[in-house]
Amino acid sequence: MTRTAFMVVALLLTGSWGALPVFAPVEARAAQVEETALDDQVREIAKTLRCAICQTENIWESQSVLAAQMRAIIRERLKAGETPDQIKAYFLSRYGDYILMKPRVRGWNWVIWAGPFVLLLIGGIMLTRTLSRWSASAASTPADPLPPLSEPSRKRIDNELRAYDQ
């Protein structure tokens, strides 16, 4: 709700004041555009890194000092010309898999990534086996030979049928 409201306000503001930056010096505008692009890059990287002291937050959303320092480091390394992958690799080399919001599929991590699907497969196999066993036993029951009809019964059926036909 507040986010939508904020966006509406932001849209209104940009709509009504969008003409203003035209009067700003060209260099200043260029610098601003560069800064915004840099901010975007910082945000993209920071969103993939986990805040080391607040666990569930990434370092873009975290208010902690450590996260702020990490964002500053991302920014400086981007300015120095490093690629996002190089920067992520740097944090990975210091904090290990922990620092990634989405840990790499590697080593023991495979268990976590593949585990649910393996369990699903095992469950599916067990279900199929059980179902086939059920259907097999259900199919075999009528195939059992019925006890031979006794002579009085046969006579009675014949009588009944004859009575029905008449």
Place this chain on the structure above:
Amino acid sequence: MSAAPTPPLPPPTPSPMDAPSGGEDRFKLRGWHVALVASLIGLFLLFYQGLWGDPSAIPTVLIGTPAPTFSGPTVVDGSTFDLSQYRGKVVMVNFWASWCQECRLEHENLLALYNQFRTNPDFVMVGINYQDKLEDARQYLSVYGSPFQQVRDLKGTISIDYGVYGVPETFIIDKQGVIRHKEVGPIVGPDYNLLTERIIPTLLQSPGPSAS
């Protein structure tokens, strides 16, 4: 219509096919039971670790890797401390802050440890002041005492280079400049004994870098 009473149908005899297949089923299920119990135990351990384990414990990846070098202004007078000047020595790096209660807990031990090894020319100890105000850090040191150097980590670059996520954390660097030990939390009790009786003496006795 015949009124003659008819004897009831004899009860169906149980099929001889049922008995052995039932026994077979039970045997197979036992195999599944073992697998099921094993995976349940696995799941339980996973949940135990996830729910009752320490979520803030981060396994370190830095042991056995070259210690990041650093330099920075000292807390006391702002002169520059540079780790690269201490190549070939055993260096103990201790991250601390004045607002950190556990750092006070270990401070006595830090002083004792320093006094134990200070006469060894191959031993260097340095404190890194983490996310702190200069006045608070100075005040802390004047109260609790600091015979070894203290460096300010102005932008957090030193701490992040060492993968620090809280204080106190302590690293032991060997004569080759490789991180050999990391201590998360205060150096007290058995941790202190391990450092002073085993880790540091062993590293001090090992030969220094030969070629470099």
